[in-house]
Amino acid sequence: VEVDPPGPLAFGDQNINGGASAAIAVTVTNIGVADLAFTGAEIALTGADAGEFVLSADSGENPLTPNATRTVQVAFDPSSVGLKSATLTITSNDADDAIVEVALSGTGVDRQIDVTGGPLAFGNQDLDDGPTAGLQVTITNTGVSDLSFTGSQVALTGIHPSQFSISADSGENPLTSGATRTVTVVFNPSSVGLKSATLTITSDDGIAPTVEVALSGTGIDQEIDVTGGPLAFGNQDVDGGPTAGMQVTITNTGTVDLSFTGSEVALTGLHPGEFAITADSGENPLISGATRTITVVFNPNSVGFKSANLTITSDDTDEATLNVSLSGTGIDQEIDVIIDPLGLDSPNEEVDGEFGWHLSGVPDVNGDGCGDVVVGARSEDPAGSPTNTGRVYVYDGVTGALVHTLASPNEEPGGQFGNRVSGVSDVNGDGRGDVVVAAYFEDPGASPSDAGRAYIFDGSTGALLHTLVSPNEESGGLFGNAVSGHSDFNGDGCGDVVVGARSEDPGTSPSNAGRAYIYDGSTGALLRTLISTNEESGGQFGVSVSEVPDADGDGLAEPLVGAWHEDPGASPDGAGRVYFFSSIPSPEVGVDPPGPLAFGDQNIDGGPTAAITVTVTNFGAADLTFTGAEVALTGADASEFVLTADSGENPLTPNATRTVQLVFDPSTVGLKSATLTVTSNDADNAIVEVALSGTGVDREIDVTGGPLAFGNQDL
Structure with a gap:
């Protein structure tokens, strides 16, 4: 008798719920010269776990003539977990080998994969919104043996796998009994329409080696487009009712319906009550390509600048709220017949005082936000003043009340102070208007007869600021x-x-x-x-x-x-x-580069750095004159820097330049700083400063041990 294979036969792991393993064929051959007769049980399963194995087929020949064969098939079908062993026993009339035993082994395992959470339906997602929130799938090993993931383990497959992505995976492999592995999936569509894919999980679960979780979502494109704004209504009389309407058009430029939410279209902002929506075509939702029109009017109930917003809310995820700015100015145009106008009288009325000979409006002198009035009375001479000295009066433009009485600092007969008057914009920086008064017949001191004078007074206080004298x-x-x-x-x-x-x-x-x-x-x-x-x-x-x-x-x-x-x-x-x-015309200084200029590290024994060039340009329309030290080095460490060149132009005509070159030449180690100071007649930028910095270092190399004399050495 001869058995092939002679054993042992190892069936490996087999799930106890997975049915029988694949069968292994065993061939019994009579290699003798006489008939081989099977005896007793002939071919049987014996041993401790004989019941865990199965003879699934037996060709049954008995006896076997010389060279004939008999085949049996054995399978492993465990009912419990653990290592199982048995024997395939063959009994015959072979005198020296009456019982042939083939060892059998296999391991019963219990691997049970359980997947929960699916199918994953993500619903609608706008193309412009990025990925959805993640949805989770949980994989649990409900068996008692370790569950191993195989192949790609957890992967996206199907029709549109690229529209989904695995954003998180706890990654356990293998899963012990009762353990879980979580996988998070998001939907991030790149085009509109229904998308589907599969989350495919592969493992060594004998029953369900591949588990598929269905994924679905719809890519949408919600796009709101608003045209027509901002709406500027201009001036509108508070008694004139509403303006003509101005229209805003809302268009759905996306591919899916656009729904208006909340108050849909509303007036908000600072002055919503000054505007009104007079017409609204009202479409909701807006299908792709459709429009909705809104008409707004401005109907102010008080004067002044008014502003508000037309606020549009929708389910466009990246522009859920859009504001169209609204503006207009309420005015009050009223025709009024003046029966008794406000009259201004001189506080020093006299015969032929000529109050009102000259007058002018003045920018606000008393801080009430309204313009005021200056009046000349060139021939008044109150309270013992010389004949025809003149007076000037400043009045409140709103009430007509007297604010200031101005008198010449050089009173003289016939001087006619107040012959000419004018308001002037703020000259002294107090935010109030000021006053100019002329006395064209004054000739104080050694001045020629009737040379004339002019004076600038502080509009706020009435104080004299400047006396103006002709240069000729x-x-x-x-x-x-x-x-x-x-x-x-x-x-x-x-x-x-x-x-x-x-x-x-x-x-x-x-x-x-x-x-x-x-x-x-x-x-x-x-x-x-x-x-x-x-x-x-x-x-x-x-x-x-x-x-x-x-x-x-x-x-x-x-x-x-x-x-x-x-x-x-x-x-x-x-x-x-x-x-x-x-x-x-005035000069205007410009410096390039404006600084700061950083020279970096420079060895104190290394001499000066490479030079940096600074260009000074006159950007004004008049000559720029350098004054004082003109272009100089100042500051704590000025001596550590050097002006090595200066083209020296002075003055600079319009658009002309002057160049200087600077180097850093430190004498000691450490951070050094100074300033390049440019001084000129630029009225609003008389001193320009360019910051300079550099660090003095002391790096010294010392080499010892040389020269090295090696003497003779044979090749």
């Missing part, structure tokens, strides 16, 4: 026959003053040619002398003066001067001229 005083020059306050000629942010002297004729000028002068309101200094380009006898340039707030876009006012008797060329006699001058 002469008899009968009438400096102050015209005055005008101006917004700003020189860019210092303060008001300035123009004074006319219609009869001045200094030097070689024709008789009574006239002059006009611009004074700095802040300092009282003369800024500029204006001369007619067509000087002629009796032309009286300066008889009138005024300003254009800003004609050339440079941010500064331009002066206007009249010459009422000029008649140059073929002009008729006394035709007159008006001259329009440019604003006062």
Whole structure:
């Protein structure tokens, strides 16, 4: 008798709930020369666990003629866990091998995979919103043997696996009995439509080696688009009812329905009661491509600027709330017939006082937010003042109450203080308007007869700020026959003053040619002398003066001067001229690089660093003059830095440059700092400072041991 395979036969692990294993075939052959007869039980399962194995087939030949075979098939079908062993016993008439035994073994296991949480239905998710919140699947080993995950373990498969992702996986492998593994999946669609996939779990569970969890979700694209705003309604009279309507159009540019939520379309913000929604087409939801129109009107119930929002709320996940700004100004235009106007009277009324000879509006002097009034009374001489000295009065523009009485600091007979008056923008930085007064016949001290004076008074206090004197005083020059306050000629942010002297004729000028002068309101200094380009006898340039707030876009006012008797060329006699001058040019300093300049580390024995070049440019329209030390090194460690070159231009014409070069040459170790200081006549940036820094270090190398003499050495 011969048995193949002779054993042992190892069936490995077999799940106790998994039925029988695959069968193993055993072939019995008669290799003798006489018939082989099977006896007794012939071929049987014996041993301790014989009941855990099964003879699933037996060809049954008995006897076997020489070279004939008989085949049996054995399977392992455990009923309990643990190692199992038995014997396949073959009994025959083979005299020297009557009983042949083939050892059998296998292990009963109990692996039970249990998956909960599925199927995972994610619902709708907007393409612009990123992934959904995660949904979780829990894998539990409900068996008593370890459960091992195999292959890709946990993977996304199916139609649209890329639309889903595993965002978390606790990763246990193997799972002991009762243990769990959790997997979190999210849905992040890249296109619209229904998406499906499968979470595929593979393990050595003999019954369910592959478990599939269905995944589904729908990609949507909710997009709201609002056109028509912002809505600016402009001015509307509070008694005029609502404005014409202005329309906002809401369009669903997405691919799925857009639903309005909450109050849908509402007025919010500061003044919602001043606006109204007069029409709303009301579509809800909006299908893809559809529109909803809203009409809004402005109906102010009080004066002033009004603002609100048209607030639109929807289920567009990335623009759930949209605001369209609304604005308008309520005004109150009322026609009023003045029966008894507010009258202003001089507090010093007298015969021929000429109160009202000249007057002007003044920017607010008393802080009530309203303009005020200045009135000249050029011939008043109250309380013992010289004859026709003159007075000036400042009145509250709202109530007509007297605010200030102004008197000349140089009272004299016939001086006519108040012959001309003007308001001027704030000259002293107190936020209040100020006042200019002329006395064109005053000639105090050694001044020529009727040379004239002008004065700047503080509008808030009435105090004298500056006395203005002609640089070309002469008899009968009438400096102050015209005055005008101006917004700003020189860019210092303060008001300035123009004074006319219609009869001045200094030097070689024709008789009574006239002059006009611009004074700095802040300092009282003369800024500029204006001369007619067509000087002629009796032309009286300066008889009138005024300003254009800003004609050339440079941010500064331009002066206007009249010459009422000029008649140059073929002009008729006394035709007159008006001259329009440019604003006062000013310099503007610029430094490049502006700093700070960091030279880094420099060895104290290494000499100076490489130079850094600094360029100073005049960006203004007038010459830039360097003053004082011009360009200098200052600060705690100024001596550790060196100006190695300076092109030296002074002054700098407009757009011209001056270059300097600096190096760092430390004498001691440590952080060093200094300042490159540039000083000039730039009114608003007279001192420009560039920070400098560097660190002095002391790095020294020392080499010992040399020279090295090795002597002779054979190759």
